[in-house]
Amino acid sequence: MHDHALAEQSDALRLRSLDDLNRLRKQILDKRDPDQPEIVVCHGTGCLANGSADVSAAIRSALDTSGIEAKVVPGIKTTGCQGFCSHGPLVVIRPRGIFYQKVKPKDAKEIIEKTIVQGDVVKRLLYKNPTDGEKILHEQDIPFYKRQTRVVLHNIGKIDPTDISDTIASGGYQALAKALTTMTPEQVVQEIETSGLRGRGGAGFPTGRKWRSALTAIEKKGRPVYVVVNGDEGDPGAFMDRTIMEGDPHAVLEGLILGAYALGANQGYLYVRAEYPLAIKHLTIAMEQARACGLLGDNILNSGFSFDARINRGAGAFVCGESTALFTSIEGNPGNPRPKYVRSVEEGLWGRPTVLNNVETWANIPLIVNKGGDWYAKIGVPHSTGTKVFSLVGKVNNVGLVEVPMGVPLSTIVEDIGGGVPGGAPFKAVQTGGPSGGCIPYELKDTPVDFDSLTKAGSMMGSGAMIVMDNRDCVVDVGRYFLRFLEEESCGKCMPCRLGLSRMREILDNFSEGKGSEKDIEDLLSLSKAIQDSALCALGSSAPNPVLTTLKYFKDEYLAHVTRQKCPAGVCKNLITYSIDPELCTGCTSCAKQCPVGCIEGEKKKTHAIDTGLCIRCGICMDTCKFNAVNVI
Amino acid sequence: MITFTINDQKVTAKKGWTVLETAREYGIEIPTLCHHPAVKPSGACRLCMVELKEKNWSKLVASCIYPVAEGINVYTETPRVHNVRRWILEMLLASCPASPEISALAQAHGVVSTRFKIHDPSQTCMICGLCQRICEEVVGLSAIAVVDRGVHKKVGSPFMRPTDVCVACGCCLTVCPTGAMKDIFDTVRGEPKMPLTQLAM
Numbered sequence: 001m002h003d004h005a006l007a008e009q010s011d012a013l014r015l016r017s018l019d020d021l022n023r024l025r026k027q028i029l030d031k032r033d034p035d036q037p038e039i040v041v042c043h044g045t046g047c048l049a050n051g052s053a054d055v056s057a058a059i060r061s062a063l064d065t066s067g068i069e070a071k072v073v074p075g076i077k078t079t080g081c082q083g084f085c086s087h088g089p090l091v092v093i094r095p096r097g098i099f100y101q102k103v104k105p106k107d108a109k110e111i112i113e114k115t116i117v118q119g120d121v122v123k124r125l126l127y128k129n130p131t132d133g134e135k136i137l138h139e140q141d142i143p144f145y146k147r148q149t150r151v152v153l154h155n156i157g158k159i160d161p162t163d164i165s166d167t168i169a170s171g172g173y174q175a176l177a178k179a180l181t182t183m184t185p186e187q188v189v190q191e192i193e194t195s196g197l198r199g200r201g202g203a204g205f206p207t208g209r210k211w212r213s214a215l216t217a218i219e220k221k222g223r224p225v226y227v228v229v230n231g232d233e234g235d236p237g238a239f240m241d242r243t244i245m246e247g248d249p250h251a252v253l254e255g256l257i258l259g260a261y262a263l264g265a266n267q268g269y270l271y272v273r274a275e276y277p278l279a280i281k282h283l284t285i286a287m288e289q290a291r292a293c294g295l296l297g298d299n300i301l302n303s304g305f306s307f308d309a310r311i312n313r314g315a316g317a318f319v320c321g322e323s324t325a326l327f328t329s330i331e332g333n334p335g336n337p338r339p340k341y342v343r344s345v346e347e348g349l350w351g352r353p354t355v356l357n358n359v360e361t362w363a364n365i366p367l368i369v370n371k372g373g374d375w376y377a378k379i380g381v382p383h384s385t386g387t388k389v390f391s392l393v394g395k396v397n398n399v400g401l402v403e404v405p406m407g408v409p410l411s412t413i414v415e416d417i418g419g420g421v422p423g424g425a426p427f428k429a430v431q432t433g434g435p436s437g438g439c440i441p442y443e444l445k446d447t448p449v450d451f452d453s454l455t456k457a458g459s460m461m462g463s464g465a466m467i468v469m470d471n472r473d474c475v476v477d478v479g480r481y482f483l484r485f486l487e488e489e490s491c492g493k494c495m496p497c498r499l500g501l502s503r504m505r506e507i508l509d510n511f512s513e514g515k516g517s518e519k520d521i522e523d524l525l526s527l528s529k530a531i532q533d534s535a536l537c538a539l540g541s542s543a544p545n546p547v548l549t550t551l552k553y554f555k556d557e558y559l560a561h562v563t564r565q566k567c568p569a570g571v572c573k574n575l576i577t578y579s580i581d582p583e584l585c586t587g588c589t590s591c592a593k594q595c596p597v598g599c600i601e602g603e604k605k606k607t608h609a610i611d612t613g614l615c616i617r618c619g620i621c622m623d624t625c626k627f628n629a630v631n632v633i
Numbered sequence: 634m635i636t637f638t639i640n641d642q643k644v645t646a647k648k649g650w651t652v653l654e655t656a657r658e659y660g661i662e663i664p665t666l667c668h669h670p671a672v673k674p675s676g677a678c679r680l681c682m683v684e685l686k687e688k689n690w691s692k693l694v695a696s697c698i699y700p701v702a703e704g705i706n707v708y709t710e711t712p713r714v715h716n717v718r719r720w721i722l723e724m725l726l727a728s729c730p731a732s733p734e735i736s737a738l739a740q741a742h743g744v745v746s747t748r749f750k751i752h753d754p755s756q757t758c759m760i761c762g763l764c765q766r767i768c769e770e771v772v773g774l775s776a777i778a779v780v781d782r783g784v785h786k787k788v789g790s791p792f793m794r795p796t797d798v799c800v801a802c803g804c805c806l807t808v809c810p811t812g813a814m815k816d817i818f819d820t821v822r823g824e825p826k827m828p829l830t831q832l833a834m
Contacts, residue, residue, distance in 0.1 A: 317782065334782075339676050339698050492760070492779075492786035493677050496717070499724040502784050503749050523748070530720040533693040533713055534679040 014294040016302045018177040021168070028169045034095065037074035037116055042090040042157065044081025044246060045239070045278055046400075051105070052089035058105035059091070062112045074116050080247015080282075081239075082157035084144055086399035087127065092139055092157075099139040100125035130397065130419060144398045147417050151379065151387045152363050153403045156247035161282045164289035167250040173295055175366035176254050179261055180303040183369075188262035189215065192365065194373025196385035200240075201230055201321075201358030202436065202462045203538070204384075204451040210355060214263055214345040217353040226349045227265045228330075228356040229256055231272035231279065232314050232321035235434025236485060238465035240389040241359035243401055245272065245279035248363065249286035253309070255362035257296065258369055260307040263355060268309035271326050274316060283311055318489035322537050323348075323356045325491065336491045337537035358463065360389055380406030384450030388461070392418045394468035395427065404449070411445040414468055421470045428469045429553070433462025435482040436542035438549030439475065458549040460542070474571035475550035475557050480508045482546045490539060497540030500531040504547065511558065512572040514565035521558055525551065570632035573617040577633055580621075582607040584629035591621035591630065637705045652696035652707055653681055663696055663709055664718065664738060667761035669808050672770045674698045677761055682717045684708045693717065715742075723747045725759055732757040732811040758813035760786050764805035772804050777821055788817055795823035 015021050041047075041056040056078055063076070074093075082090050087101035093115055100111065103125055114120040126135040127142050136142050150156075159166040167173070179188050193208030218225050229252060233241040245252060256268050272280050287309065290296040298306045312330050319325045320335040327349045329335040348354025364386060368376045377385045384406040390413060391401055397419030404413060414420065414427055421427050429439040432449075438459030440447060447453050451461050469478065483505040492498040507524055510516040528544035535541040551558060560566045567575040580591075580600075585607045592600040592608060599615045602608030610621070622630040634645045639652070639661055646655040651674065656663050667678040674697040681696045686706050693713060708714070722739040727749035729735045735757075739745070762779050765788065769775045776799035780789055790796040799822045806814045 319782070339695060341694065341699055488783045488785075490783040492781070492783045493675070493762070494679050495677065495721050495724070495759070496679050498760070498783065498786060499728055500720070503724055503727075506750060526716060527720055529713075530717045534682050534695075534717040534721070536676055536679070536695070 013292050016294065018181045018301065021173060021177050021301070024165075025168050025171075028165050032169075037096070038094040039074050039076045039111070039116070040092040040094055040157070041076065041078050042080075042082045042088060042092075043078040044085070044088075044243060046081060046085035047088035047090060048278075050088045052103075054105045055089045055091065055103050055108065058108035059111065062108040063116075066109075066112050066117070068112070068117050077160050079159060080156045080161050081243040081401060083148075083153070083243075083401035084142075084398065085401065086397070091125075097138045097140060099127060099137070099142065101127050144400065144402075144417055144419070147412065148403050149379070149387050149405050150403050151367060152244065152251075152360060152389055153247075153401070155251065156243065159248065161247050161249055162285050164250065164286070164293060167248075171370075172250045172366075173254055173290075175369035176257055176261075176295065177301060179258055179369050180301050180305060185262045185264060188258060188369060191368055191373040192262070195364075195368045195376035196373075196383070197361065197364055197368060197376065198384065198451060199358055200360035200364070200388065200463065202433065202460065204461055207357060207361055210345060210357075211259070211262060213343070214353050214355045217346040218264070221346070221353060223264060223352075224267065225263050225265045225353045225355070227256055227259045227263060227268040227309075228326070228349060228354060229268070229270040229272075229359055229362055230321065230323065230326060230356055231270055231276070231359050232318075232326060233276075233359070233463060234273060234318040234321050234489075235436075235463055235465045236482075237391060237393040237467045238434055238463050239391045240401065240464045242276050242279050244359050244363050244389070245276065246282050249279075249282045250290065251363040251366060252283070252359055253286055253290055253296065255365035256309060257300065257307055258365050259355060259357070259362065261305055265355075266307050268307065269330055269349070270309060270311045271314060271320070271330060272311055273314040273320075275314075280311060280313060287311070317491070318485075319491045319537075319539055322539055324537065326356065327354070334491075336493045337539070339536060360464075381448065381450050383452055388449070388464055390449075390464045390466050392466050392468065394431075394466075395421050395470040395473070396468040397422055406450045407448045407453075409446045410440060410449055413449060413466065414445070418468065421468065423470075425470060428471050428473060429475075429550075431459075431467040431469065431478070431546065432465070433460040433545075434465045435486050436460065436538065436545055437462045437465075438545045439469075439478070439553060440549075441553040443553075458552055459545070472569055472571065474512075474567050474569035475554045476508055476511045476561055476567070477569075477571045479547040479550055480505055480512060483508065483543070486539065486543045490543075491537075494534075494536035494540060496531045496534045497536065497543065500527060500535075501540070501543055503527065504531075504544065508547070511561045512567070513574045514561060514572075516562045518559070518562065520562065521551065521555075566633075570619075576617055577612050578610050578615055578617060578619070578621060579612075579631050579633070580608050580610055581629045581631055584627050586627055586629075588626070590626070591624050594620050594624045596620065635701050635703050637701060637703065637707065639707045640709055641706075646701040648701075650701050652683060652694070652699045652701055655701055656696065656707075656709065661709060664742065665697060666738070666759065666810050667763055668697045669763055669767070671808065672763065672766040675762060675766065678721070678759075680718055680721055682714055684711045684714050718742055719744055724749060727751050729757050729759050729811060729813070731755050732759075732813070734811045735759070756813075757811045758788055758817065759811060760788060761810065762788075763808045763810065764788060764814055764817075767804045767808045772800070772802055774798055774800065776800075777805060777817075788813075790821040790823075793820070795819075795821060797823045799823060 089103050091100040091103045189211050197207045198204040314320050317335045320329045322337045325335040325337040380386050387403050389403045402417050429441045487501040490497045532541050570576050587605040599611040636645050664680045676695040676698045682693045683696045722744040725735050726747040730751050765777045765779050768777045801822050
């Protein structure tokens with residue numbers, strides 16, 4: 001369905017009842033042949049960056065020139081992110097579920113000829129299980145997917161996000177139709193309360209309770225009330241919300257409309273960061289199509305309920321993910337947070353009662369309304385119900401997007417699904433919750449991943465970024481990285497955040513140069529406490545968390561920097577020296593060729609040596625050496 | 634009227650007052666830098682943090698913006714409050730080393746030196762935003778803005794060029810708690826659209 005076609009048929013398309021919706025769904029499904037092969041190409045941002053647009057174009061042209069018979073002509077579908085980003089571009093042949101990874105445009109012809117026409121498999125494109133070397137044919141048998149529970153992501157990778165008929169065919173907008181025809185707004189709020197859903201944006205506030213207190217505020221202050229989607233996902237290493245907005249935009253929209261119905265809102269806002277152009281594009285298309293179908297706008301499904309929404313783009317400020325800064329940004333002012341002594345549900349956007357939820361939270365709403373709060377509450381663990389989407393990045397084999405029930409052990413995510421650290425060593429720590437979260441060490445790998453257990457470990461759920469670190473990551477360096485990020489991204493209004501974060505970073509800078517003392521570590525703790533106690537918003541008050549948790553679990557590593565002037569991980573440049581082990585060096589000369597400053601000398605087939613006076617400690621020699629002869633101390 | 638306690642002393646306040654206003658009414662001292670009665674409180678300097686206590690629970694709030702509520706227990710001189718104040722003052726000493734006002738305030742709270750590196754020995758502005766707020770809220774002009782964010786935040790006119798929007802009324806000079814505005818003033822003030830002398834005639 002394209003825009004111009006939609007405009008022409010807009011009246012004809014308009015759905016006026018639940019029956020209309022079901023009739024349309026049946027029509028779409030009846031037209032489909034379940035045996036017709038479908039070539040699904042991942043067009044998520046990760047795969048696109050790896051060239052999947054060229055792959056789908058190549059498949060299309062290979063299909064055009066192949067001249068295969070009409071009855072087996074496959075459909076081609078491009079979808080949102082299928083999650084297995086480190087192995088992209090991904091191509092799945094349905095209904096057989098054959099999973100090809102790292103596909104290049106030149107593979108297109110072979111895929112068509114072998115798999116589509118002859119029914120064979122292109123073996124070299126299959127995923128190889130790293131543990132036993134076996135090739136895996138089907139998507140669902142790959143360990144990365146096998147242990148996931150895809151609830152929020154159930155549509156992503158299956159539907160074309162730019163075509164509403166695909167969404168409707170897979171059951172989209174059923175929850176909205178159900179609510180509008182059979183449920184009162186109060187019943188919708190009750191279902192959300194029963195589900196135990198907690199906000200996916202970071203703090204984990206119970207969504208039902210938030211809606212309930214908004215209703216109380218509305219009783220006092222009257223309407224209008226606003227509903228807002230927080231799509232300003234900015235944590236380094238986080239891409240859960242982006243994937244949902246890109247891959248299943250109608251789920252977010254349907255959730256938002258349901259929330260608006262429950263609260264009696266007629267206007268909503270989707271605040272999406274400008275760095276997510278594809279998410280904005282897909283949401284825009286989704287909203288246009290939903291409007292044309294009468295699922296958004298005036299008199300939705302002829303129920304008498306009207307609601308519309310608009311997209312506001314961020315302008316590159318991380319702090320605008322903070323709810324009050326987000327409101328001031330939508331209002332047209334610089335994105336500075338304001339104190340939350342009066343809560344947003346009472347005085348939010350334009351000073352009116354406002355319910356703001358994260359993208360993933362909204363995407364959960366249709367599922368809960370459809371299947372019931374009780375069904376949802378059975379997934380996960382008590383007090384942390386449902387599933388959570390995590391983006392798994394860093395020193396891990398299977399970089400990508402995973403969804404698991406709340407409460408699974410951290411090791412299941414990192415080791416079983418993520419495939420562990422490349423090289424097989426145990427991970428050192430996992431940073432959860434982005435710059436506001438904390439580091440969880442390997443010793444706590446059995447920690448259940450739910451809101452309360454992570455907080456108990458000194459970290460937090462956050463929005464769901466998981467950065468895996470190994471023994472070559474230095475905790476002082478990690479702390480410096482996050483502080484540097486936040487001192488740039490702080491709005492700068494309150495002094496503990498603006499001054500404190502850069503002073504903390506200066507102390508860590510000193511550590512990385514071997515300067516400082518144990519007293520500085522105490523100062524760091526005391527200053528962190530002051531910032532936690534006094535910063536105006538959560539950006540500042542949670543900023544010391546990475547430093548505090550690494551100090552808690554890796555104090556020895558800090559002490560090594562300040563008392564012995566050593567960086568055990570071999571990262572802090574001022575504290576390390578590279579040397580070549582004469583026993584292992586074969587004199588292959590490759591390190592000398594790669595050294596950017598030419599400080600490695602030695603004749604062919606004779607032991608090489610590094611001139612430490614000239615060495616800039618870039619580590620290229622170590623990465624180049626095939627014989628593990630380069631050491632760092 | 635709303636009744637609560639400050640440092641275990643029973644106090645009463647009108648609805649809509651802040652904790653700071655009540656404390657000042659009773660002569661209880663709470664240090665501030667970015668607060669001025671002529672403009673709305675912004676809660677930027679965080680020197681006015683006080684501790685709210687309730688049995689085993691306690692938290693710090695900014696008294697200049699915290700609305701009074703029945704039965705709260707406010708403490709203005711606790712170890713947590715002192716820790717915050719001292720760190721902020723020590724950091725301000727390093728950021729605004731040329732300001733005698735900051736030195737005096739720090740000294741009054743027992744902070745006489747700073748362990749932090751001084752990047753600009755002549756700096757006096759701590760970017761509290763009072764100049765911007767008085768220009769916007771009282772004068773109604775917005776000739777001065779606080780631009781950029783994070784560590785790059787600074788006070789200036791639009792595009793950091795002298796602006797004819799400024800009428801050189803001097804309100805910003807009056808409210809500036811550190812005298813920093815006298816150095817910034819000439820970078821903001823352009824040729825006024827209507828000189829003050831003309832206004833007087």
